[in-house]
Amino acid sequence: MSDRLRIAxxxxxxxxxxxxxxxxxxxxxxxxxxxxxxxxxKNMPIDLLLVRDDDIASFVSNDxxxxxxxxxxxxxxxxxxxxxxxxxxxxxxxxxxxxxLASPERGSVQxxxxxxxxxxxxTYPGVTGRFLKERGISAKLVEMKGAVELAPSIGxxxxxxxxxxxxxxxxxNGLMAFETILESEAVLIRSAxxxxxxxxxxxxxxxxxxxGVIKSTDSKYIMLNAPKSQIVAxxxxxxxxxxPTVIPLAGTEDLVAIQAVCTExxxxxxxxxxxxxxxxxxxxxxIEKMMS
Ligand SMILES: Nc1ncnc2c1ncn2[C@@H]1O[C@H](COP(=O)(O)OP(=O)(O)OP(=O)(O)O)[C@@H](O)[C@H]1O
Ligand SMILES: O=P(O)(O)OC[C@H]1O[C@H](OP(=O)(O)OP(=O)(O)O)[C@H](O)[C@@H]1O
Ligand SMILES: [Mg+2]
Numbered sequence: 001m002s003d004r005l006r007i008a009x010x011x012x013x014x015x016x017x018x019x020x021x022x023x024x025x026x027x028x029x030x031x032x033x034x035x036x037x038x039x040x041x042k043n044m045p046i047d048l049l050l051v052r053d054d055d056i057a058s059f060v061s062n063d064x065x066x067x068x069x070x071x072x073x074x075x076x077x078x079x080x081x082x083x084x085x086x087x088x089x090x091x092x093x094x095x096x097x098x099x100x101l102a103s104p105e106r107g108s109v110q111x112x113x114x115x116x117x118x119x120x121x122x123t124y125p126g127v128t129g130r131f132l133k134e135r136g137i138s139a140k141l142v143e144m145k146g147a148v149e150l151a152p153s154i155g156x157x158x159x160x161x162x163x164x165x166x167x168x169x170x171x172x173n174g175l176m177a178f179e180t181i182l183e184s185e186a187v188l189i190r191s192a193x194x195x196x197x198x199x200x201x202x203x204x205x206x207x208x209x210x211x212g213v214i215k216s217t218d219s220k221y222i223m224l225n226a227p228k229s230q231i232v233a234x235x236x237x238x239x240x241x242x243x244p245t246v247i248p249l250a251g252t253e254d255l256v257a258i259q260a261v262c263t264e265x266x267x268x269x270x271x272x273x274x275x276x277x278x279x280x281x282x283x284x285x286x287i288e289k290m291m292s
Contacts, residue, residue: 004045005202008059008068011037011050015186018094019069023048025289026209045202060086060191066199073099073124073163073184080126085192090207092186093214099127099184100177102170103159104152112179115139115159121151122161131161131181149173212291220266221285223259225249227278231256234277239264261287 007023010016020032029042032050039048049065056068057078069092078084101120103109109118112135121142122128132139142157149169151157163184164170164177188210195203222241226234235244240263247257258279266284274282 002047003196003198004047005067005199005206006047006049006065008049008051008056008065008070010053010056010069013053015053015069015071015095018092018186022069022092022094022210022213025213026206046206057084057086057189058082060189063191063193066195067188067190067203069186069188071095071097071184072187073097073127073182075187075189076182076184077124077126080130086189087192088187089190090188090210090214092188092210093217095184095186097163097165097184098180099124099161099182100164100170101128101131101159101161101179101181102149102164102175102177104174105176107152107158109159110178112137118159119157120159120161121148121157123148124161127182128161131179149175208291212289215263216287216290218265219261219263219287219290221259221287222262222266223257223281223283223285224274224279225255225257225281226274228254228256230277230279231258234258234274234279235260237270237273237277238262239266239270261290 009019028044028046030039030048032039037050039050041048049059051059053070053074056070057075059065060068061084067089075086075088101112109115115137116139119140119142120128121144123144123146125141125143128141142151144151148160148162150173151160152175153173160175161181167177170177190203222238231246235241238244238260241260244258244260247259249255249257271282
């Protein structure tokens with residue numbers, strides 16, 4: 001393979017936009033246009049291979065790509081159903097969903113205990129089969145490529161095992177989830193093989209940048225004015241900030257400005273609690289990048 005680091009990404013779909021955005025936030029300059037399947041990054045020796053998500057783990061495994069971004073659900077499924085030499089290098093925090101068993105609200109299957117001797121429609125025979133084996137349940141798997149939620153209403157299965165995010169698709173099809181068998185998010189994968197020293201350096205550099213971008217996604221810069229007497233209480237309320245900057249405010253003895261980086265999510269509730277302690281002029285600012 002060439003000296004350029006090749007990254008396999010989903011061309012179009014639920015992973016694509018966030019994968020492109022993550023790489024752009026890491027400083028990679030590229031444009032994805034129309035039908036191009038191999039995109040050259042302009043400012044780094046990196047190529048992007050744009051494919052169906054089903055092919056990403058096997059490409060990484062077969063050396064057609066060095067690394068890739070795929071759903072954990074697809075990775076685990078492929079690890080269970082084919083010999084795969086691809087492993088998770090980093091969890092990325094987007095495209096979160098869960099693989100759930102679900103059935104019609106008033107059907108014969110209401111829990112995992114009712115599954116024996118029934119049919120389960122799924123696109124994930126590997127993960128579903130593993131769950132059944134672990135529980136000692138004997139049920140028939142009906143493999144489908146898509147539209148799995150239709151299976152109970154057309155009579156091909158009593159329940160399904162499919163991805164759920166908001167639950168809207170299940171609800172629209174009169175189904176209820178009764179068991180989560182896998183939690184999933186987008187993951188960055190690499191093969192277990194050694195890379196050339198140049199590629200390994202580039203990979204490490206990229207990993208540090210990805211880490212910085214992910215950290216900054218949850219982090220916020222908080223600025224507020226507060227009574228001096230409440231510095232300790234206010235600091236305790238700011239999630240993940242160990243030592244805030246405290247600055248005197250011109251023209252007042254008892255008020256200070258407090259500034260802190262919060263490394264966890266700041267909720268509306270946190271802001272209300274801060275206000276209750278006397279904090280005023282609260283600003284929550286996004287952080288673009290973080291390097292430690
Ligand atoms: N509703 C959802 N919410 C969040 N993430 C999801 C959702 N559905 C799927 N995902 C995640 O996004 C991945 C890709 O989903 P998508 O629906 O784009 O796949 P696909 O139709 O198989 O695409 P492709 O055309 O690349 O084969 C899934 O494997 C899963 O990890
Ligand atoms: O719980 P929800 O928020 O409703 O999401 C769940 C749905 O999302 C995914 O399908 P998608 O919409 O990507 O279509 P697809 O089945 O054609 O891939 C998944 O296969 C479910 O059907
Ligand atoms: Mg697919």
